Amino acid sequence: MVEVFGLVAIAEVVVGGLLVVRIAWGPSVTDRVVALNAVSTQATLALLFFAAFADRVIYLDVALWMASFGYLGALVWARFLERGLL
Numbered sequence: 001m002v003e004v005f006g007l008v009a010i011a012e013v014v015v016g017g018l019l020v021v022r023i024a025w026g027p028s029v030t031d032r033v034v035a036l037n038a039v040s041t042q043a044t045l046a047l048l049f050f051a052a053f054a055d056r057v058i059y060l061d062v063a064l065w066m067a068s069f070g071y072l073g074a075l076v077w078a079r080f081l082e083r084g085l086l
Contacts, residue, residue, distance in 0.1 A: 005053035012046035033077040040070025 019039045026032040044067045051059035 002053055002055075005049045009046045009049035009053055012042050012049060016042040016046065030081060033074065033081065036077070037070065037074040040066065040073065044070065 016039050019035045019042060022035040023032050023039065026035060044063050047059055047063040047066065051057070051063065
């Protein structure tokens, strides 16, 4: 079962890499913000699965912080878009 956690963590990193390409070549700013939020989610999931793979509980705290700030970052970008500042 531990090997499955490692494979899922690697798959999450690959999906995050594809989303980084979407951030670089997104057709609009809105698409880029959505992709940035998705990258944050994928990185959090990758860290959670890596924590299970490595059997390290300390990484769960880091994943919780990443999820919290990734969500807040998406809200800030959405607020900038709403006000027309970008």
